Amino acid sequence: DELPKEWTGKFGVVFSNSFDHSMDPQRTASEWIRIVRPGGILIVLWAEAEPTEADPLGDLSEDYLLGLFRLRKLNIPFQKSVCGYKEMFLIRD
Numbered sequence: 001d002e003l004p005k006e007w008t009g010k011f012g013v014v015f016s017n018s019f020d021h022s023m024d025p026q027r028t029a030s031e032w033i034r035i036v037r038p039g040g041i042l043i044v045l046w047a048e049a050e051p052t053e054a055d056p057l058g059d060l061s062e063d064y065l066l067g068l069f070r071l072r073k074l075n076i077p078f079q080k081s082v083c084g085y086k087e088m089f090l091i092r093d
Contacts, residue, residue, distance in 0.1 A: 008034055010037060011035050012041070021055055021057075026068065032069075033071065036092045039091070041090065041092075042091075044088050046087075047084060048084075071090035072093055075089075
């Protein structure tokens with residue numbers, strides 16, 4: 001949840017399939033948005049599962065994530081994950 005300050009706006013793509021591990025989802029989202037450069041893409045994968053100790057953010061929804069990240073969603077077809085993950089591609093305008 002605390003990425004290096006020098007990473008601000010440095011990345012064209014940020015990918016994660018571990019958002020459900022966050023202990024502070026607002027801070028995590030803010031940090032990921034901060035490090036994506038304008039025009040960059042944030043790819044978030046998540047599983048719709050019950051919360052656990054290791055994955056405290058169970059039962060995530062696309063609406064929740066869109067509200068949290070406040071970035072424009074891109075409608076990019078994605079090959080269905082064999083692990084059952086859902087995915088969302090977001091762009092930082």
